[in-house]
Amino acid sequence: MVGLSLFLVLVIGLTVWLTQHEATYHAPLDRRPPPHADPTAAARLLTRLQSAVRHREVTAGGTLGSSDSAVAVLRGVVRNAGALHVADFSLRYVDEAGAVSPSGAWAADVATTWRFAGFDRRTERLEVHVRFAPDGSHLGIAGIGGGDRRSPLWLSGSLQVRRSARSLVLVAGSAARADRFAALARRAVPQVRRVLPAWRGGLVVEVPASQDGLDAALDAHRGDYAGIAAVTTTVDGSRSRASPSHVFVNPEVFDPLEPRGAQVVITHETTHVATDAATSTAPTWLVEGFADYVALSAQRLPLSTSASRIIALVGRDGVPRGLPTQAEFAPGSPHLEARYESAWLACRLLAADGGVNALVRFYRAMDAGGSLGPELVRSFGFGPATFVRQWRGVLQHLPA
Template sequence: MRSALADPVRAKAGRPLWWVAGLSLSLLLVAGLVTWSVLDCDPYVAGQRRPAAPQAQPSLAAAALHDLEDAVVAGDAGAARALAPRGDEHAGSLLTAVVDNARALHVRDFSVRYVDEEGGVADDGSWAAAVDATWRFAGFDARPARAEVTVRFVPRDGGVAVAGFGGGGRRTPLWLASRLEVRRTPATLVMVAGPAGEADAYARRARTAVPVVRRVLPRWRSGLVVEVPASAHDLDATLDADPGEYANIAAVTSTVDGSLAPGSPVHVFVNPDVFDSLRPQGAQVVMSHEAVHVATGAATSNLPLWLLEGFADYVALRDVDLPLTTTAGQVIRQVRRHGPPARLPGAAEFDTTTTHLGATYESAWFACRLLAASGGEAALVRLYERVDHGAALGPALRSTFGLGVGQLTQQWRQGLSDLAS
């Protein structure tokens, strides 16, 4: 009789070994199934709710703009200030200034309409938007200017506040950008982002420019509007110009909204960084020159630049008692170094970034002075008006002065050479 130890097919309690092995395998399978289930099936965990990203609120912004429009039209500075963000004194002061400016400038036909969000929304919920704005200065602008301006908005107490204007690669109307000193006469309107004394000085030059122009162009009666930002940088913002585009000039005449549409308001925009460095007589010549551009609609004209700019200088210098060595001093020096120019100046020579811009203006003035000396001032005015209304320069020049463009150029070059000798 064999013992239990000697019987390999028997285990404890008389169970067969295959049964025990099978049970172990079953347990392993169950354990494996449980392990697979735990590893493969993620347990349900309630997701954490993330805060919603801030969004622009066009309808609330449109309501704020409507309230601003009402405040400007009503002349209610308090209502405008109430539209500023809580605790933002700068924005409150600016919105107050906008209403005060509008009252002094006699702003009419003012409207502001939300167009679209511009860029993203900041973490604090603020954003910028393009806004379609229209306005005109009664008594001077026959039609409203219209431009897209950038307005900044900030959420406030379930609504939206107006934080400011400007940026976004768009024009920023001066009267919406800062508090202005305004000077008005029946013929002039001057606005200056500076002290009262500075405004008085610009206003005097504007008043002097009007009769200077009317002595040659007596039919001009629309008046002169002059805008003076605080700096050259602010001039770039007012005109939406590339930085430094007008760094070398004292003033520019342009449509207010940058359009070429007939009837668009045309104003003089001053670069104070250059203008304020001029001597009094030079500053007056610049102001009178720009007034000629306003009177003749030069901002939307297709005239040859030598005639457009030369005529403006002819009128501005007509009654100024200065020697040719002063009024043509820069071009005389240039001719002495390089000889007379080969042709009457055009777009390349009048580029505002050129290094000889003063000489270019003087050479254009000298061409118009030659014409007035040979055929009379009235003939020069007729030539200007005929070409401005679409006549070709060559035929108009020949019928008015009996000269072709080539003959005028030859006389002009010879005259410059004589001056420089």
Template sequence: MKTGRPLWWVAGLSLCLLVAVGLVTWVAVDDQPYVAPTPAASTGGSPSPALATEALRSFERAVRSGDEDAARALAPADDAAAADRLAGIVANARAARVRDFTLRYVDAEGAYADGTWQAAADATWQFEGFDRAPAHAEVLVGLRDDGGRVAITGFGGGDRVSPLWLSGPLEVRRTPRTLVLVDGSAAEAREYALRARTAVPVVRRVLPDWRRGLVVEVPASEDDLDRALDADPGTYDQIAAVTTSEDGQLTPDAPVHVFVNPDVFGGLRPTGAQVVMSHEAAHVATGAFVSPMPLWILEGFADYVALRDVDLPVAKSASQIIAEVRKDGAPRALPSADDFGTRTPDLGATYESAWLANRLLAQRGGEAALVRFYRAVDRGTPVGPALRAEFGLGVPAFTQQWRTLLQDLAG
């Protein structure tokens, strides 16, 4: 059964401040993982659920025991690539410390003339030390009739979540506070691991009680990111990174990770890349994935955290909103949810304006007051009462102060 993932919500958490060509700019922000084959359907006999169940149980045992040779033996006898893929998954699990891994056969999805077929399987897994509870998702398994048994060719594809660690061999980097999984080179893995390690203290300077840690997953391409998150093609084509649950669930204890679009992230300069990673880490630390708060607070606060100690003048870090104000005047109201849509024109200016709103609150009442305000709204306190409690003014008065700031910056 396909897991629902509300793209409007994911997109609301996904756009990050990107720094490129020396300026701060807002953007709506070949080793392919296995994709199950789709040859012509067979008119022959039905696949064997019993043999498929046996194969899945054997693979589950191989992952749990860390036995790469046992995993290789489950691939078709003449498919070395599948054997490498399955052994790589076991290596991923060992390096990332996957726990509570289970696979349960659900149903056949289709049998084909070449002897391959797909099955849906319920999978659970958990990254030890990082995830509060196991992920749970229905995944597709590629299978093949192979001399009286059913062999496994790979995982993922179709209209299901495709967990990155089940896609094949990855570069895995783990510290006590960060876990990074990269479908790429060792050099790329080192770079992403550095960004993740740096983001943790950046966030803790503002949120010192965050202790859970950060998981970052980097597919090989934008298309692979769409597949990993069961998103429509092109959903993340302008997005550098997204913070969302690994299995598409919308529960407070869902495993929430940062997923990177390497096609966008890879084009950033070092400062911009770090700001993106720190922004997403702030979302992880605050549980932003399930927060009902207005996006101008949620996104603006994450940028406040990420940009707090970055040495850039406001004229550069807010260049797009400044240009918009010079052209059309200051916005009449704080940004709405619609203003944060992934296809909204001038989205960069929207994010900059939200950052400036949060920065203004911190300047007015102090960083501790901004954090208390954020947490109060996150718990359900309406914005007006929360503003009055921490800063002594209501929404209209604050909006006017914010508009005045924008006008002053625009000169």
């Protein structure tokens, strides 16, 4: 009996405790599932945007935006497509990129293809970030670009576009700014063809609104292109010669340039486009020196201006012992402009020794994988030691 009484007391006590603490034993009745990505709905949005771009339906593109700012961006994308003659455009949802936010927004990697008809030699293929966000009870596109992917300028919003038979300019900014770059591009093409008459390609120049925009377009770390006015590279960042090469401008460095300096930069970069320099295996001093040779041949500048940095460097440190190395051309390297000028003087010397055609043949041979010594002998009749000695002599006698 004592054991039974004790058992009853324990049961009653446990019942009372459970009654008083019942909340700890019941799951909340109003718990909502966490927000999640909806790839199916996102894929439908991408299909509709693809159709809007292909058919140049500005209003239809705008209806896919999740906010007023996104609507403006998507309308701008469709307008850009018309002005740029975008062809072969497609969008395909690949995978979620990162976590879904508490608001239900998320980003995805999207396989994207396009081509600027009349300028790009092949269809470009690139994965870009597309952001999605709820718009009331529906899903919308919140933006394109960002993340750890390249952000194509023409997909970033409305641009000013200028087209000629041989040049195409995309500018984030005013009409006057676009007109300036269009004029520079139009002049650059014939300047390059004077030295490279066989070039029949076109020039595409992309001008973002800021250096941050340049970094986004090239998926570069902040500061990678600080001090660089423009860069020529493949659109997808690859080393494939089949990939289109465009000129990308750094506005923070380029915009303050005076007219002649601005023209030299654009003609220099156009030479890179004409020679597929972004994928060249030729020595960097030759790639950069040749581009400056073409650009400066179109200008009448005194040596004291076109070689001012190397003149100052030689006056301070003496004549360098050898041609500038690839590392000396890296962005941020000390005396970078002086290295460019010294490379230009090397190419100028070769043209003076053997003529412009010999310089072009030499460049083509080195670009095709030739060795410096044999190619110098074949094109100019002397080897590397004689060439470097002559080049050092040129630097030694620059005007002070």
